[in-house]
Amino acid sequence: MENASKKWVFKGNKALEAADAICVRGVLNMLNDNLNGDDNKxxxxxxxxxxxxxxxxxxxxxxxxxxVEAVRSAKFNCYSPTIGILPARRAIAAYLSQDISYQLSPDDVYLTVGCNNSIEVIISVLASPSANILLPRPGYPMYESRAAFSNLEVRHFDLVPEKGWQVDLDSVEALADENTVAMVIVNPGNPCGSVFTCQHLKKVAETAKKLGIFVIADEVYGHLTFGSNPFVPMGKFGSIVPVITLGSISKRWIVPGWRLGWIVTCDPNGSLKKSRIAESIRRYLNISADPPTVIQVKLNVSLLEDIDDDMDFCLKLAREESVIVLPGVAVGLKNWLRITFAVEPSTLEEGLGRIKTFYNRHMKQQ
Structure with missing residues (x-):
């Protein structure tokens, strides 16, 4: 008689599954799957x-x-230190030291393979029994996922839209206790498209110091603008950093938050400014200020005829107009929309026009 097979012992991490229930990439994939294949647009x-x-x-x-030069030199094909090669760390330390009152050393720099890897490293270091971390809402779910993996409790403080998405410092103080190890701020703000003033950042720092917690500053010093190129200066390929940061490259190519593609600092050809796209954004979305290339827009579903919430809005928009925008629920803020403007100006103009057409189609009749 054959032995019966044993059942799998592995059952998965339920907390991790819950934290990953909604993710930005998953929501975008779902919206893309909802596009109308018969639509020629x-x-x-x-x-x-x-x-x-x-x-x-x-x-x-x-x-x-x-x-290209770093690859062809054949000097960097070996295993590299986990924290990044010395020339890269030295160049980054020198660059960052330009804006502070003291000199950073290469030992102050730790290079990771992208932002997700840096979050994994930081959360793993901070996690300990009974510890908790304060995360912004809205925000990206990667912190929650990694915290669940490390058994680190998550508590959310609010960003206040009426105050330019500033940190609600009163809620930070109310949430923090003797087991709070850190708080996360993202500046320039992703997904909100805001930029904190120096005065507000100073208040955040003072609050954290009073509470005795670390501040994890996501996006503050930024990245080199290579898009999603795998040769971003990390690990052995970090050899390209001295060439770029210490050479003749303009400082505008080293910008905070390259993933947001800020119009002011990351428009090398001036095409966005020449196209007067900011005026189009203000006109279509009824906002008064010059927008960055990511913005959170409040969705008032009470004005719409057959739209239940932000997810329903985005699914129907994809189906009817072949336009993809991110529902706020994906970043922890229900009934908001995150719209990215980092596309070709003509494409953006058409996309905004389609959103307006869709909105008018579903608007309640007076």
Whole structure:
């Protein structure tokens, strides 16, 4: 008689599954799957966060040449230190030291393979029994996922839209206790498209110091603008950093938050400014300020005839107009929309027009 097979012992991490229930990439994939295959209109991606795929955001040739030279030199094909090679860390330390009152050393720099890897490292270091971490709402789910994996409790403080998405410092103080190890801030704000003032950042720092907690500053010093190129200065390929940061490259190519493609600092050809696209954004979305290339827009479903919530809005928008925008629920803020403007100006203009057409179609009749 054959032995009966044993059942799998592995059951998965339920907390991790719950944290991953809604993720940005998963929601975008669902919206793309909902596109109407019979619609001849080209799909317009206003929900992604990577401007580098569009020609008007093309990376400078100086950066491309540096990458090629690093590969051809054959000097960096070996295993590298986990924290990044010394020339790369030295160059980054020198660059960051320009804006502070003291000198950073290469030992102050730890290079990771992308933002997700840096979150994994930081959360793993901070996690301990009974510890908790304060995360912004809205925000991206990667922190929650990694915290669940490390058994680190998550508590959310609010960003206040009426105050330019500033941190609600009163809620931070109310949430923190003796087991709070850190709080996360994202500046420039992703997904909100805001930029904190120096005065507000100072208040955040003072609050954290009073509470005795670390501040994890996501996006603050930014990344080199290579888009999603795998040769971003990390690990052995970090050899390209000295060439770029210490050479003749303009400082505008080292910008905070490259994934947002900020119009002011990441428009190398001036195409966005020349197109007067900011005026179009203000006109279509009824906002008064010059927008960054990512913005959160409040969705008032009470004005719409057959739209239940932000997810329903985005699903029907994809189906009817072949336009993809991200529902706020994906970043923890129900009935908001996150719209990315980091596309070709003509594509953005058409996409905004389709959103307006869709809105008018579903608007309640007076």
């Amino acid at each position: 080209p799909a317009i991606p206003l929900g992604h966060g990577d401007p580098s795929v569009f020609p008007c955001f093309r990376t400078t040739a100086i950066a491309e040449d540096a990458i």
